Amino acid sequence: MPSSTEPTVAPVKDAIVSIRNLTKTYGNGFRALNGVDLDIEKGEILALLGPNGAGKTTMISIVCGLVNPDHGSKVMVGGHDVVRDFRQTRALIGLVPQELTTDQFETVWNTVSFSRGVYGLKPDPARIEQILKDLSLWSKKDNMMRELSGGMKRRVLIAKALSHEPKVLFLDEPTAGVDVTLRRDMWLVVEKLREAGVTIILTTHYIEEAEEIADRVGVINGGKLLLIEDKAALMQKLGSKQLRLELTAPLGAIPASLADLGLSLEDAGRTLVHEYKGGEGEERIGALMAGLSKENIHFRDLSTRQSSLEDIFVALVEKKDDVGKTTAVGMNAGEKA
Amino acid sequence: MNIEAIKSIYKAEMHRMKRTLLQSVISPVITTSLYFIVFGTAIGSRIQTVDGVQYGAFITPGLIMLTLLTQCIANGSIGIYFPKFTGTIYEILSAPVAMTEIVVAYVGAAASKGLIIGLIILATASFFVDIRIAHPVMMLVFLVLTAITFSLAGFIIGIWAKNFEQLNIVPMLVVPPLTFLGGSFYSIDMLPPFWQAVSHLNPVLYLVSGFRWSFYEIADVNPLVSLGMIALFLAICLSVTAWMFRTGYRLRS
Numbered sequence: 001m002p003s004s005t006e007p008t009v010a011p012v013k014d015a016i017v018s019i020r021n022l023t024k025t026y027g028n029g030f031r032a033l034n035g036v037d038l039d040i041e042k043g044e045i046l047a048l049l050g051p052n053g054a055g056k057t058t059m060i061s062i063v064c065g066l067v068n069p070d071h072g073s074k075v076m077v078g079g080h081d082v083v084r085d086f087r088q089t090r091a092l093i094g095l096v097p098q099e100l101t102t103d104q105f106e107t108v109w110n111t112v113s114f115s116r117g118v119y120g121l122k123p124d125p126a127r128i129e130q131i132l133k134d135l136s137l138w139s140k141k142d143n144m145m146r147e148l149s150g151g152m153k154r155r156v157l158i159a160k161a162l163s164h165e166p167k168v169l170f171l172d173e174p175t176a177g178v179d180v181t182l183r184r185d186m187w188l189v190v191e192k193l194r195e196a197g198v199t200i201i202l203t204t205h206y207i208e209e210a211e212e213i214a215d216r217v218g219v220i221n222g223g224k225l226l227l228i229e230d231k232a233a234l235m236q237k238l239g240s241k242q243l244r245l246e247l248t249a250p251l252g253a254i255p256a257s258l259a260d261l262g263l264s265l266e267d268a269g270r271t272l273v274h275e276y277k278g279g280e281g282e283e284r285i286g287a288l289m290a291g292l293s294k295e296n297i298h299f300r301d302l303s304t305r306q307s308s309l310e311d312i313f314v315a316l317v318e319k320k321d322d323v324g325k326t327t328a329v330g331m332n333a334g335e336k337a
Numbered sequence: 338m339n340i341e342a343i344k345s346i347y348k349a350e351m352h353r354m355k356r357t358l359l360q361s362v363i364s365p366v367i368t369t370s371l372y373f374i375v376f377g378t379a380i381g382s383r384i385q386t387v388d389g390v391q392y393g394a395f396i397t398p399g400l401i402m403l404t405l406l407t408q409c410i411a412n413g414s415i416g417i418y419f420p421k422f423t424g425t426i427y428e429i430l431s432a433p434v435a436m437t438e439i440v441v442a443y444v445g446a447a448a449s450k451g452l453i454i455g456l457i458i459l460a461t462a463s464f465f466v467d468i469r470i471a472h473p474v475m476m477l478v479f480l481v482l483t484a485i486t487f488s489l490a491g492f493i494i495g496i497w498a499k500n501f502e503q504l505n506i507v508p509m510l511v512v513p514p515l516t517f518l519g520g521s522f523y524s525i526d527m528l529p530p531f532w533q534a535v536s537h538l539n540p541v542l543y544l545v546s547g548f549r550w551s552f553y554e555i556a557d558v559n560p561l562v563s564l565g566m567i568a569l570f571l572a573i574c575l576s577v578t579a580w581m582f583r584t585g586y587r588l589r590s
Binding site: 061095120 | 432
């Protein structure tokens with residue numbers, strides 16, 4: 001989309017998807033995206049988290065060509081503009097949509113072969129066979145789509161998206177409503193694709209999935225990208241750890257010698273709680289143990305707890321809500337986002 | 338040009354016709370046979386000939402046009418409406434396919450189906466009456482141009498329609514009256530002068546008249562005028578389609 005108001009931010013080296021100043025206002029006036037900047041690196045798995053109506057699907061839809069961005073937005077895939085050079089960008093992309101949208105009266109084989117064709121590739125039965133076998137669909141190849149379970153249909157949608165050998169794969173809430181086995185199989189496929197160099201962007205409500213599989217995590221809310229961070233670094237920076245000690249005798253107050261260690265008392269002084277950020281706690285635990293021994297404080301049990309990505313996500317979204325009350329707008333104003 | 342995409346969509350659409358053979362082919366053939374029995378036998382026994390042509394043979398071009406228009410509009414509209422309705426349109430809209438290629442594939446398939454059915458009806462008619470085709474090339478030109486134009490009109494309706502009721506308004510409520518009042522079953526010379534003038538406002542009159550001329554060299558209007566009118570309808574449909582694509586009307590938000 002060439003225009004005089006084009007953003008001037010240069011794409012990051014090795015970014016296969018580069019998004020600048022991405023804004024989308026629907027016809028009803030609802031602003032689903034509000035100036036999103038994002039670079040997705042080649043070969044990474046990026047998890048996009050956000051509540052319903054946050055703007056995740058709108059963003060994916062714009063990159064894939066299903067929704068037109070507002071004037072002034074710029075989205076590049078593989079160095080090509082998604083509007084001007086749509087043939088080049090769409091050939092690189094595979095999309096697994098959120099809804100189980102399939103032609104109910106078509107066979108699995110035909111529908112997957114159809115997908116390869118519309119992407120401009122000549123028929124390749126061997127390739128289709130391999131994809132169906134990888135996704136445990138080979139035995140169903142002659143079944144009509146309407147005869148398949150929801151989980152099987154989800155597999156077919158993935159097979160369709162892989163039929164033209166994409167370099168970037170968008171999985172829009174791929175595990176919504178699928179059983180544990182399929183979810184595990186799906187992540188095995190994702191892992192294999194990553195090994196083959198495919199860049200994967202997934203949106204999910206299951207934060208543990210992002211925690212398990214993603215390299216980086218982005219959080220979207222109210223049409224804005226709240227953060228984008230390496231998962232390990234994010235856990236390190238925003239995650240917290242907790243050490244809980246059950247004392248043999250209750251404490252009335254924390255001794256002055258231990259006051260600097262960030263301790264608190266719970267259960268009427270029977271539990272001593274030590275909270276610390278990831279990476280900063282190791283030396284303090286040593287100091288705590290030494291201090292307890294010195295103060296002659298004994299404990300009969302201990303447990304540790306680490307905050308999950310979900311805790312971090314909830315904290316971020318709630319913080320944003322408190323500041324701008326943007327979630328309420330985003331969640332109520334339109335299902336498309 | 339994404340030829341593979343055009344081939345894939347065209348093949349899938351033609352495959353859909355095979356799946357619904359009873360509805361797509363058998364039904365129009367039975368309906369047309371009934372027209373021959375009712376109009377050809379009951380009315381034909383009283384009218385005998387029109388402009389020197391046996392009545393059953395006279396109505397054959399009109400009957401083919403009636404079916405062609407209905408089928409092309411129905412197939413053209415359902416072809417694009419169905420993926421919109423089920424949501425599978427996402428795949429075509431996110432594929433490296435230009436909108437012109439999408440039109441060529443869907444309209445090509447709808448027109449092909451219409452032509453196949455039109456030719457089957459012509460063959461069926463030959464069992465009932467003696468058919469003579471004076472200008473076979475012009476007959477095919479009229480047939481192909483009409484099939485493309487009305488498949489395109491169906492495609493426009495399919496994009497415009499938000500529900501099945503809207504989808505069926507034109508083929509059910511607009512096409513049959515226009516066809517019945519467009520000289521399919523009579524020559525407009527048989528009408529009073531006022532209604533002859535009104536009939537000239539009916540676009541279907543030009544299609545039926547030109548098509549009938551290619552069979553029996555008799556026409557209500559000059560065949561060149563008929564050809565010009567079909568070209569005009571085609572130009573209008575192409576302009577509307579081009580506008581829909583430019584704006585993303587009811588396809589892209």
